[in-house]
Amino acid sequence: MTHDGDRLVTAEADGDDQAVEAALRPRSLDEFIGQERVREQLSLVLHAARARGGTPDHVLLSGPPGLGKTTLSMIIAAEMGVPIRITSGPAIQHAGDLAAILSSLSEGEVLFLDEIHRMSRPAEEMLYMAMEDFRVDIIVGKGPGATAIPLELPPFTLVGATTRAGLLPPPLRDRFGFTGHMDFYGPAELERVIHRSARLLDVPVDDDGALEIAGRSRGTPRIANRLLRRVRDYAQVRADGRVSREIASLALDVYEVDASGLDRLDRSVLHALVTLFGGGPVGLSTLAVAVGEETETVEEVAEPFLVRSGLLARTPRGRVATAAAWKHLGLVPPQNAASGQSGRTGQPGLFGIGPEHGGNPAPSANE
Numbered sequence: 238m239t240h241d242g243d244r245l246v247t248a249e250a251d252g253d254d255q256a257v258e259a260a261l262r263p264r265s266l267d268e269f270i271g272q273e274r275v276r277e278q279l280s281l282v283l284h285a286a287r288a289r290g291g292t293p294d295h296v297l298l299s300g301p302p303g304l305g306k307t308t309l310s311m312i313i314a315a316e317m318g319v320p321i322r323i324t325s326g327p328a329i330q331h332a333g334d335l336a337a338i339l340s341s342l343s344e345g346e347v348l349f350l351d352e353i354h355r356m357s358r359p360a361e362e363m364l365y366m367a368m369e370d371f372r373v374d375i376i377v378g379k380g381p382g383a384t385a386i387p388l389e390l391p392p393f394t395l396v397g398a399t400t401r402a403g404l405l406p407p408p409l410r411d412r413f414g415f416t417g418h419m420d421f422y423g424p425a426e427l428e429r430v431i432h433r434s435a436r437l438l439d440v441p442v443d444d445d446g447a448l449e450i451a452g453r454s455r456g457t458p459r460i461a462n463r464l465l466r467r468v469r470d471y472a473q474v475r476a477d478g479r480v481s482r483e484i485a486s487l488a489l490d491v492y493e494v495d496a497s498g499l500d501r502l503d504r505s506v507l508h509a510l511v512t513l514f515g516g517g518p519v520g521l522s523t524l525a526v527a528v529g530e531e532t533e534t535v536e537e538v539a540e541p542f543l544v545r546s547g548l549l550a551r552t553p554r555g556r557v558a559t560a561a562a563w564k565h566l567g568l569v570p571p572q573n574a575a576s577g578q579s580g581r582t583g584q585p586g587l588f589g590i591g592p593e594h595g596g597n598p599a600p601s602a603n604e
């Protein structure tokens with residue numbers, strides 16, 4: 238495991254984010270920006286459940302961190318007018334932990350289980366029965382004398398969140414009535430997220446300023462909100478508090494987040510690849526040594542976004558800089574530079590989709 242929590246452009250929540258995020262969360266489906274498909278589908282599920290006077294089917298939300306899975310689960314509860322209980326897979330290590338939570342749910346309550354793919358196996362098996370029959374068997378005693386005491390549960394809605402639906406065992410996946418796939422946001426959607434947050438935080442931001450921040454936010458609302466807060470600081474300290482394109486750009490230059498959302502680590506990987514290794518191919522560990530980082534940091538922290546942006550390719554022979562990477566660094570790409578792909582736009586840049594989202598998975602070259 239690597240820690241990238243101190244990076245401004247990490248999609249994971251840090252301690253600083255949590256309090257502000259609570260204030261910035263949209264509270265209804267109408268307020269939730271983007272993800273039109275998921276929003277429409279979910280709205281149908283919730284409307285139908287309300288019309289029947291029942292609880293909605295269990296919902297699985299899959300997608301990268303910071304795109305709004307927790308927010309959507311809270312919206313589901315709010316739209317249904319029921320309470321929500323929030324926990325996560327890693328917090329449920331024993332079946333007993335889960336039994337305690339399930340048995341204390343009230344009728345119709347939403348149970349949000351983040352990182353559901355990281356739950357322990359016994360807890361997962363208990364969840365199968367709870368989801369299907371609203372019942373669990375509590376095992377009392379050990380060995381041959383153990384007995385199962387059935388416990389009826391009130392109907393509830395499980396909202397599971399995972400970064401990869403493919404990691405879930407099929408029996409668990411099949412028990413969700415609806416799966417929503419969340420994708421990275423486009424610049425126009427992020428611009429709306431930034432305008433909305435700026436209103437709530439009382440920061441005057443013009444359209445160009447919002448778009449400038451959006452362009453550096455890696456398709457992720459959590460990052461957009463974090464960058465907005467840093468830009469707000471800059472605008473207050475070095476200007477009159479208003480955020481224009483120029484102020485946003487100067488502020489994010491100070492924080493070393495460039496126009497495409499790359500930070501210092503991302504750029505140093507590309508720089509080493511291009512200047513020291515002629516664009517590659519070069520093995521991962523050699524590249525890591527060249528930038529003075531752990532192999533895992535390069536692989537898990539820097540590479541996913543570089544690949545998604547169409548700047549770096551993983552090939553069987555090693556890491557390769559694409560033509561776009563050379564251009565990004567202001568250099569002329571050699572004739573044979575890899576063309577690179579980024580899933581959604583077909584252009585190198587922000588909003589492509591990496592291997593985990595339908596791109597071409599390339600074999601890892603760990604040397």
Ligand SMILES: Nc1ncnc2c1ncn2[C@@H]1O[C@H](COP(=O)(O)OP(=O)(O)OP(=O)(O)O)[C@@H](O)[C@H]1O
Binds near residue numbers: 248261263270303430
């Ligand atoms: N569609 C959206 N519109 C407006 N704000 C959003 C939207 N999606 C996310 N946000 C904001 O982004 C922040 C992160 O969202 P959230 O915590 O729901 O993400 P997540 O997908 O659950 O992340 P993780 O998987 O890391 O828990 C929140 O502050 C939320 O307000």
